Amino acid sequence: MNALKSREAILALAILALLAAIASRFPAFVAPANLVRVLNDTSPLILLAMGQMIVIMTKCIDLSIAANLALCGMIAALMNGAGVPLPLILVAVIAIGGALGAVNGLLVWKLGIPSIVVTLGTMTIFRGSIFLLTGGAWINAHQMSEGFKALPRAMLLGLPVMTWIMLALVAAIGLMMTRTPLGRAFLAVGGNPHAAVYAGISVGRTQFAAFVLAGALAGLVGYLWVARYAVAYVDIAGGFELDVVAACVIGGIAIAGGAGTVAGAVMGALFLGIVKNALPVVGISPFWQMAISGAAILAAIAFNASRRTPGRIILKPSEVTP
Amino acid sequence: MTPTGRHIPDHLTSPAARALKSWEALLAVVAVAIFILNSMASPYFLDPWNLSDATFNFTEKAMIAFAMAMLIVAGEIDLSVGAIVALASTAMGMAMTAGAGTPLLVAVGLATGLACGAFNGVLVARFGLPSIVVTIGTMSLFRGISYIVLGDGAFTGYPPGFAWFGQGYVVWVITVELVIFTLSALVFGILLHRTSFGRTVQAVGNNATAARFSGIRVDRVRFILFLLTGLMSGIAAICLTSRLGSTRPSIAQGFELEVVTIVVLGGVSILGGSGTIPGVVLAALVMGLVTFGLGLLNVPGIVMSIVVGGLLIGVIAIPRLWTMSRSR
Numbered sequence: 001m002n003a004l005k006s007r008e009a010i011l012a013l014a015i016l017a018l019l020a021a022i023a024s025r026f027p028a029f030v031a032p033a034n035l036v037r038v039l040n041d042t043s044p045l046i047l048l049a050m051g052q053m054i055v056i057m058t059k060c061i062d063l064s065i066a067a068n069l070a071l072c073g074m075i076a077a078l079m080n081g082a083g084v085p086l087p088l089i090l091v092a093v094i095a096i097g098g099a100l101g102a103v104n105g106l107l108v109w110k111l112g113i114p115s116i117v118v119t120l121g122t123m124t125i126f127r128g129s130i131f132l133l134t135g136g137a138w139i140n141a142h143q144m145s146e147g148f149k150a151l152p153r154a155m156l157l158g159l160p161v162m163t164w165i166m167l168a169l170v171a172a173i174g175l176m177m178t179r180t181p182l183g184r185a186f187l188a189v190g191g192n193p194h195a196a197v198y199a200g201i202s203v204g205r206t207q208f209a210a211f212v213l214a215g216a217l218a219g220l221v222g223y224l225w226v227a228r229y230a231v232a233y234v235d236i237a238g239g240f241e242l243d244v245v246a247a248c249v250i251g252g253i254a255i256a257g258g259a260g261t262v263a264g265a266v267m268g269a270l271f272l273g274i275v276k277n278a279l280p281v282v283g284i285s286p287f288w289q290m291a292i293s294g295a296a297i298l299a300a301i302a303f304n305a306s307r308r309t310p311g312r313i314i315l316k317p318s319e320v321t322p
Numbered sequence: 323m324t325p326t327g328r329h330i331p332d333h334l335t336s337p338a339a340r341a342l343k344s345w346e347a348l349l350a351v352v353a354v355a356i357f358i359l360n361s362m363a364s365p366y367f368l369d370p371w372n373l374s375d376a377t378f379n380f381t382e383k384a385m386i387a388f389a390m391a392m393l394i395v396a397g398e399i400d401l402s403v404g405a406i407v408a409l410a411s412t413a414m415g416m417a418m419t420a421g422a423g424t425p426l427l428v429a430v431g432l433a434t435g436l437a438c439g440a441f442n443g444v445l446v447a448r449f450g451l452p453s454i455v456v457t458i459g460t461m462s463l464f465r466g467i468s469y470i471v472l473g474d475g476a477f478t479g480y481p482p483g484f485a486w487f488g489q490g491y492v493v494w495v496i497t498v499e500l501v502i503f504t505l506s507a508l509v510f511g512i513l514l515h516r517t518s519f520g521r522t523v524q525a526v527g528n529n530a531t532a533a534r535f536s537g538i539r540v541d542r543v544r545f546i547l548f549l550l551t552g553l554m555s556g557i558a559a560i561c562l563t564s565r566l567g568s569t570r571p572s573i574a575q576g577f578e579l580e581v582v583t584i585v586v587l588g589g590v591s592i593l594g595g596s597g598t599i600p601g602v603v604l605a606a607l608v609m610g611l612v613t614f615g616l617g618l619l620n621v622p623g624i625v626m627s628i629v630v631g632g633l634l635i636g637v638i639a640i641p642r643l644w645t646m647s648r649s650r
Contacts, residue, residue, distance in 0.1 A: 061454065107635060107639065111638075111639050111642045111643065111646075112642065113592075113635065113638050113639060113642070114592055114593070116399070116454055117582070117586065117592050117634060117635070117638060118635060120578075120579055120582065120631075120634065121579075121583075121631040121632065121634040121635040122631065122635070123579075123631070124576070124579060124627040124628060124630060124631035125628050125631040125632060125635075127624070127627070128624050128625055128627050128628030128631070129628070131622070131624040131625065132625065132628075136622075136624075234624065242458060242461070242462050245455075245458055246459075246462070249455060249459075255452055255454070255455045256452065285470070285473060287466075287469040287470050287472075287473045287474075287571075288466070288469075288470055289466070290462055290465060290466030290469050291462070291463055291466025291467050291469065291470055292466070293462050293466070294459050294460060294461070294462030294463030294464070294465075294466050295459075295463055295466075297455065297458065297459030297462060297463075298445065298456065298459040298460065298463065301451050301452075301455050301456065301459065302445070302449060302451065305449060305450065305451055
């Protein structure tokens with residue numbers, strides 16, 4: 001009975017209801033091949049939501065995540081143009097993404113600047129840097145090597161490689177969150193920073209680690225994005241940070257930190273992904289998508305708040321009574 | 323480690339000395355320095371008409387920044403201001419298409435701004451939701467509605483009388499927008515520094531719990547501040563739409579960043595509790611002069627946004643680095 005009441009169960013039911021509603025009019029949408037397509041299309045959002053989830057758990061937020069993606073994607077395309085082999089490009093984008101995340105993390109950790117201010121600033125700095133790198137030029141499909149473009153689309157056991165990468169990383173992050181000290185530290189820092197300090201966890205260092213992880217994920221997605229769409233320019237993934245935050249909030253990641261699950265964030269992203277892919281199918285203009293994500297964010301936070309008791313529970317009643 | 327107690331002053335610093343050491347004084351020096359640098363860098367800078375044009379770089383954003391400053395002093399933030407401008411502008415465009423005249427257009431702009439502010443305010447003050455997420459959500463929602471209405475189209479053809487707000491002059495080179503900017507600076511300066519409401523705003527920002535125990539209706543203060551921010555965004559939307567003469571759903575994109583930067587540059591603590599309107603006025607001047615100077619040097623807009631982002635982080639980071647190096 002408790003399992004039914006959990007957020008994840010409610011979200012899963014909402015997703016099934018959404019799919020059923022679409023299927024009642026457009027059965028082709030729920031054909032396995034199309035669902036695989038939707039899952040693949042949502043993979044970048046899921047991967048970024050993993051990073052954002054960890055950052056939000058530590059009471060921070062990363063608004064620079066989409067700009068980081070765009071910058072790393074452009075760097076990947078430029079390296080490919082310079083003839084750098086693909087494995088090296090992958091290592092480089094992950095490292096550069098992580099380094100950009102580290103810039104955010106250091107400003108939050110060492111200088112104690114609120115993350116919203118730091119990442120609002122780095123968001124424009126990262127995106128501006130793409131312009132500085134290229135002078136605003138586009139890198140188009142014909143300027144990319146075949147191998148560079150092929151990797152995310154290659155099929156392996158019936159699923160595209162991009163989906164496999166997403167599944168592998170989601171599994172790895174799921175294990176990390178539940179089975180490693182670092183994963184528990186993320187939750188502890190967000191749940192109660194003072195208690196975390198007494199438990200020997202450095203709050204700043206943990207937040208730093210969260211930003212580096214989110215940055216590294218954004219770097220990897222940068223390559224996947226550019227290779228899949230076969231184009232790189234200043235404005236790719238513009239405004240995508242809002243979708244990522246929306247996915248996390250819908251997935252029940254508490255914005256005050258300290259609560260949330262990998263499954264929730266994945267389902268939050270899937271919910272948005274299904275809506276985005278279903279809009280053209282049911283004949284609604286794609287211009288509706290932004291307003292729908294906004295409304296979904298508001299509905300999700302209102303829903304979360306209604307389920308939470310106000311104030312902080314310091315001691316549970318059972319622990320007080322002898 | 324030597325035991326160091328808190329430094330307790332044994333004499334008062336004179337108001338003049340305090341004013342000289344203040345953040346506002348530093349900003350004023352920076353503003354004058356940038357002014358001189360600009361006039362040396364470009365021979366076109368010191369022309370009165372050029373300077374008059376330069377004010378458009380900050381007037382609209384600064385109008386919102388005054389309200390945002392009070393909101394941030396109270397410990398909240400509104401990231402949806404750019405989206406409110408877009409929605410208000412879209413609403414005015416719809417009214418214009420329906421045949422509304424200038425007075426009605428202004429009313430529609432103000433009403434949309436107020437409604438958006440009230441929506442944010444109800445969610446934050448009434449339901450107790452965190453303002454960062456609420457306004458990230460409404461930022462998407464408000465601009466999303468503009469996209470639903472406009473798609474990839476635009477509203478053009480505003481009545482000639484409507485152009486007065488963004489393109490008109492009161493006397494000589496003094497633009498209507500500059501007058502609105504000055505008036506709102508005065509109103510918000512008096513509101514924050516000379517009224518009991520201003521004191522309650524600072525009290526809420528310093529310690530909301532203590533404020534509540536002192537009998538301040540904290541939620542009502544927060545609601546009013548979101549309402550004011552919505553209203554100022556509505557006024558900015560009128561000015562901007564009138565100046566551009568058209569509405570696209572991407573209008574005022576990224577305003578939130580520049581508005582927050584002006585506020586923080588003006589010495590308002592991002593954690594709430596302290597800040598002054600004169601500081602915000604000076605910060606708006608500095609931002610306007612920097613962007614106009616870079617514009618005269620043919621620096622593209624996206625590079626200016628790097629400067630803005632760097633300023634935002636730099637003005638908070640540098641004082642902290644300074645105190646860190648002094649405490650060693």
